[in-house]
Each structure stands twice: as C-alpha cells, then as structure tokens.
Amino acid sequence: MLTGMTHLHSTLAIVLLLALVISIIITLVNLAGNKPYNRKIALIGLISAHLQLVTGLILYFISARGFQNLSGDTMGDSVSRLYTVEHPIAMLLGIILITVGYSKSKKIADAKQANKTVLIYYIIGLILILSRIPYATWSILN
Ligand code: HEM
Ligand code: HEM
Incomplete structure (x- = not known):
C-alpha cells in the first residue's frame, strides 16, 4: 500500500505539473488573443x-515521513521538516489557490477577467508547489 501510494504520488506529481503548465499556457494564449475563457482547460x-x-x-497518514514523524526533532532536520511540515503545507496552500482561482473564474462573465483570474491563481499556486517538491529524493529524478 505504502509503496504503491508513493509511486502513484510521484507519478501524479508529473501529471499535475504538466497539467498546470498546459492550463496556464492555453489560458495565456486565450487572454492574449482576446478569446473566450476555456473552463475545460482550467479543469485539467x-x-x-x-x-x-x-x-x-x-501518504501523510501511512508514510513514516508523515504525521508519525512529527516531533521537536523534525523541525531541526531540514529533510524531515520538508516532508513532514513544509511540503504538505505548501502543497495544500497551492491546491487551495488553484481551487479558488477555478471557482472564481467560473462565476466571471467577462472572458478577459476570467482568463486573468485563473492565470494569477494558477501561476502563484504552481510557484508554491514547485518551491516545496522534495527534488533530492524524488524517485523520478533519481
Ligand atoms: C480531499 C479531497 C478533495 C477535496 C477536499 C476537494 C475539494 C473541492 C473544492 C473545495 C472544490 C470547489 C467547489 C467550487 O467552489 O467550485 C472542488 C471542485 C472540484 N473537485 Fe474536488 N476535492 C477533493 C477531491 C477531488 C477528486 C478526487 C476529484 C476527481 C478526480 C475532484 C474533482 C473536482 C472537480 C471536477 C471540481 C470542480 C467542479 C466544478 O466544475 O465546479 N476533487 N473540490
Ligand atoms: C501539489 C501537490 C503535490 C505534489 C506535486 C507532491 C509531490 C511529491 C513528490 C515529488 C514526492 C516525493 C516522492 C518520492 O520520493 O518519489 C512527495 C512525497 C510526499 N508527499 Fe507530496 N506532493 C503534493 C501534495 C502533497 C500533500 C497535499 C501531502 C499531504 C497532505 C503530501 C504528502 C507527501 C508525503 C507524506 C510524502 C513522503 C512519502 C514518502 O516518501 O514516504 N504531498 N510529494
């Protein structure tokens, strides 16, 4: 279960990064070309x-790098702190930003404004996500 879930999480990370880049690029092209807002692209x-x-x-509940690892020592060790504290918090915030951006744009009638809103929220979300990926131990890169 743990191995399968770790593999799934590692692989879905690539899918998510690609999906966000695609959503951002196509929305940017639509904004630049004064085209309608494409909700399906943001949905990806x-x-x-x-x-x-x-x-x-x-993973946070089954992995030894999840909540089981929460202790005073976690904060002193940069790798433990990344997996157990910084990674989950930054990712959660990034996903919340993406969800808020999508929800807000859904309700905006003006295409330009809807495209801009998705772009701002998705780009900040992506930066936050990129900032706390455990690159050094990511199985796909190593
Ligand atoms: C812990 C699990 C999850 C939480 C807390 C969560 C939370 C949310 C929230 C807050 C929204 C925004 C609703 C809105 O204002 O429009 C949303 C929308 C959505 N979620 Fe999730 N979600 C979860 C899992 C999933 C999963 C597993 C899928 C599918 C693979 C999914 C697909 C969607 C879709 C398609 C929408 C957009 C619906 C629309 O077009 O408005 N979610 N979710
Ligand atoms: C934007 C979403 C996310 C991305 C792109 C992402 C990406 C990753 C990557 C690349 C790894 C390294 C896997 C490996 O060593 O091969 C990882 C591990 C991990 N992630 Fe995430 N993650 C995300 C969201 C989350 C969230 C929301 C949580 C928890 C609430 C979480 C908890 C964990 C845990 C506990 C591990 C360590 C698993 C282990 O090695 O035992 N991740 N994540």
Missing part, C-alpha cells in the same frame, strides 16, 4: 491537483 489543472491532494493526504 484542477482535477490533477485534487487527485494529488487525495494521494498526498493518504
């Missing part, structure tokens, strides 16, 4: 983010 990023949230939450 949103669904990938929510799927990753589910696998991340499960």
